Amino acid sequence: MIVAIDIGGTHIRVAAYEPDSTKPIAQTRVPSLANQPGVFDRLSQAVESVWPRQKVDAIGIASPGPLDPYTGTILDTPNIEEWVNFPVGPKLSERFGVPVFLDNDANMAGLAEWQFGAGKGHHNLVYLTISTGIGGGVICHDQLLQGSHGMGAELGHMIVDPDGPPCGCGHKGHIESFSSGTAIARYVNDQLKAGQKSTLQTDPGLSARQIADAALNRDALAISAFERAGHYLGMAVANYLAIFDPSILIFGGGVSQVGDLLFKPFEASLREHIFHLHYLDNLVITKAALGDDAGLLGALALARMRAA
Amino acid sequence: MIVAIDIGGTHIRVAAYEPDSTKPIAQTRVPSLANQPGVFDRLSQAVESVWPRQKVDAIGIASPGPLDPYTGTILDTPNIEEWVNFPVGPKLSERFGVPVFLDNDANMAGLAEWQFGAGKGHHNLVYLTISTGIGGGVICHDQLLQGSHGMGAELGHMIVDPDGPPCGCGHKGHIESFSSGTAIARYVNDQLKAGQKSTLQTDPGLSARQIADAALNRDALAISAFERAGHYLGMAVANYLAIFDPSILIFGGGVSQVGDLLFKPFEASLREHIFHLHYLDNLVITKAALGDDAGLLGALALARMRAA
Numbered sequence: 355m356i357v358a359i360d361i362g363g364t365h366i367r368v369a370a371y372e373p374d375s376t377k378p379i380a381q382t383r384v385p386s387l388a389n390q391p392g393v394f395d396r397l398s399q400a401v402e403s404v405w406p407r408q409k410v411d412a413i414g415i416a417s418p419g420p421l422d423p424y425t426g427t428i429l430d431t432p433n434i435e436e437w438v439n440f441p442v443g444p445k446l447s448e449r450f451g452v453p454v455f456l457d458n459d460a461n462m463a464g465l466a467e468w469q470f471g472a473g474k475g476h477h478n479l480v481y482l483t484i485s486t487g488i489g490g491g492v493i494c495h496d497q498l499l500q501g502s503h504g505m506g507a508e509l510g511h512m513i514v515d516p517d518g519p520p521c522g523c524g525h526k527g528h529i530e531s532f533s534s535g536t537a538i539a540r541y542v543n544d545q546l547k548a549g550q551k552s553t554l555q556t557d558p559g560l561s562a563r564q565i566a567d568a569a570l571n572r573d574a575l576a577i578s579a580f581e582r583a584g585h586y587l588g589m590a591v592a593n594y595l596a597i598f599d600p601s602i603l604i605f606g607g608g609v610s611q612v613g614d615l616l617f618k619p620f621e622a623s624l625r626e627h628i629f630h631l632h633y634l635d636n637l638v639i640t641k642a643a644l645g646d647d648a649g650l651l652g653a654l655a656l657a658r659m660r661a662a
Numbered sequence: 663m664i665v666a667i668d669i670g671g672t673h674i675r676v677a678a679y680e681p682d683s684t685k686p687i688a689q690t691r692v693p694s695l696a697n698q699p700g701v702f703d704r705l706s707q708a709v710e711s712v713w714p715r716q717k718v719d720a721i722g723i724a725s726p727g728p729l730d731p732y733t734g735t736i737l738d739t740p741n742i743e744e745w746v747n748f749p750v751g752p753k754l755s756e757r758f759g760v761p762v763f764l765d766n767d768a769n770m771a772g773l774a775e776w777q778f779g780a781g782k783g784h785h786n787l788v789y790l791t792i793s794t795g796i797g798g799g800v801i802c803h804d805q806l807l808q809g810s811h812g813m814g815a816e817l818g819h820m821i822v823d824p825d826g827p828p829c830g831c832g833h834k835g836h837i838e839s840f841s842s843g844t845a846i847a848r849y850v851n852d853q854l855k856a857g858q859k860s861t862l863q864t865d866p867g868l869s870a871r872q873i874a875d876a877a878l879n880r881d882a883l884a885i886s887a888f889e890r891a892g893h894y895l896g897m898a899v900a901n902y903l904a905i906f907d908p909s910i911l912i913f914g915g916g917v918s919q920v921g922d923l924l925f926k927p928f929e930a931s932l933r934e935h936i937f938h939l940h941y942l943d944n945l946v947i948t949k950a951a952l953g954d955d956a957g958l959l960g961a962l963a964l965a966r967m968r969a970a
Binding site for chain 2: 420422429476477478494495497499500501502503504505506507508509511512513514515516517523525528589592593596597598599600601627629630632633635636
């Protein structure tokens with residue numbers, strides 16, 4: 355038996371799984387109240403509420419990073435203020451008496467898509483989640499890429515233009531600062547402030563979804579915002595292909611739901627920028643299959659792999 | 663026994679190795695005459711000349727790419743004109759009756775440094791060779807990164823600035839177009855043509871070594887050329903660290919021999935651009951240990967691994 359946890363900024367989900375099954379025998383979902391004290395207590399109570407009578411082999415966790423999967427420590431996550439150098443793995447292990455394995459949510463979603471989702475049967479996989487930020491998860495020759503500090507596959511923080519906009523992390527010109535939902539909204543707000551006409555109005559809370567709706571109504575600014583995001587995304591993916599040479603590229607996250615608005619310019623840009631066309635032979639480009647369950651299922655997969 | 667081959671633009675080297683040894687029991691080095699017909703015949707004769715009496719288990723080859731290691735085919739290498747979609751692996755295997763394994767020279771040098779050189783004992787390694795071009799070899803969790811078409815780890819062709827100079831491959835803004843020897847020389851020539859003063863003079867044959875000599879004599883243009891190359895190299899390596907999170911970074915190739923001229927600005931830039939300082943904790947940055955033998959020893963390591 356495995357207990358899997360998906361820690362998000364708004365909710366904590368916990369589920370218990372029997373061997374060889376991806377259907378939970380018990381599950382719960384509680385508000386994480388991320389910026390209020392007591393996140394660990396709420397997490398522990400949620401785990402208790404699904405704890406099965408059978409022997410549990412391990413706990414798996416998908417958590418926002420950066421984190422150190424080898425020591426089970428959250429380094430500092432923007433989503434949960436009180437967790438700075440927080441040893442969530444050792445603390446849960448002590449409380450529940452079983453080994454605990456964790457990794458960041460994007461790595462876990464990539465692992466889940468490889469084991470149970472769109473990437474089954476592939477040996478080299480790149481998973482990209484495009485939402486408010488951009489995260490990555492990579493499988494290289496049937497192994498999860500974690501790296502020496504467990505901080506590999508931070509694909510959103512690749513510099514693609516040193517003169518690019520500021521990224522949420524404080525650096526400049528990362529692909530996240532061009533093609534994330536936040537970046538698309540900031541670009542639209544900047545263009546509106548510069549006087550460009552649009553059916554949209556400046557709004558700090560503007561969402562990629564609203565911009566997509568305007569684009570579908572032929573708003574030129576909204577269309578150009580996705581064209582720009584897709585253009586840079588194509589450059590970034592050209593880099594990932596030259597680096598990892600995967601056989602499948604999987605897109606998850608809310609912004610990837612907008613479809614052709616983003617992916618037409620993405621594909622044109624990828625063809626323009628790819629180092630050698632051979633990378634595209636038989637390359638599968640597809641959407642994630644597991645939706646909101648990807649984090650939980652990745653935590654399940656990790657715990658099964660490591661506890662085995 | 664393994665017979666290892668290193669195919670270069672100017673020379674072909676072949677050596678025969680007994681088990682568990684990295685000292686050849688026989689070796690030869692012949693001109694490749696890369697742009698004259700008959701490269702394969704010259705290669706075959708060189709192999710015959712070192713072929714041992716004992717049973718040979720496999721042949722390993724380090725070759726310029728791009729190539730397909732899974733089919734043993736050179737796709738199209740700028741160094742050997744007549745080899746376009748050339749199945750060097752199958753042809754050698756037919757002629758000598760043993761399995762043949764190959765990969766590109768940078769991957770093989772990275773593999774050699776990991777097995778026998780500066781990277782022994784590390785599990786996650788990034789090798790960068792900086793000479794006329796920039797090549798990469800990567801070990802991820804104790805596996806050579808080859809990718810689904812065998813074209814992974816092409817680290818020199820990562821876009822770091824979409825408005826950057828043309829790369830030898832025809833694309834723009836790759837790190838090779840900023841920080842290779844060719845790029846450094848082109849930058850100096852461009853600045854001289856634009857009227858900048860220097861002890862150097864415009865010369866299509868200008869080498870990074872000549873520019874380094876001028877820099878050591880305090881030529882301001884020569885110094886700035888290495889500063890620029892090091893600056894972009896630091897950005898590129900910040901990307902590789904966020905992507906692979908290695909515990910060791912190894913520099914090979916002639917340009918890396920210039921030392922502080924390149925590596926002082928590189929290190930400052932790396933610190934400036936690194937996504938999170940945790941990547942630098944315990945990171946070893948060092949020079950390659952195997953020199954000119956890296957290709958041969960990588961071919962040896964690959965053949966031993968695959969034939970085992």
